[in-house]
Amino acid sequence: MSEIWREFVSLEQRVFAVRLGRHLASALAGFVAGTIVASIIWAAIIFSTDILR
Secondary structure (H helix, E strand, O other): OHHHHHHHOOOOOOOOOOHHHHHHHHHHHHHHHHHHHHHHHHHHHHHHHHHHO
């Protein structure tokens, strides 16, 4: 289970002044990665439906 967890959460090595900064940086990185993947999937769906018409 911990291996799967590491795939979705990046472990930030940088030291932040506020403890919340590490979690916020990790969450932001996950959000950006998820947005990019979702955009690629939606673009593929839209592109494939245009080809089928």
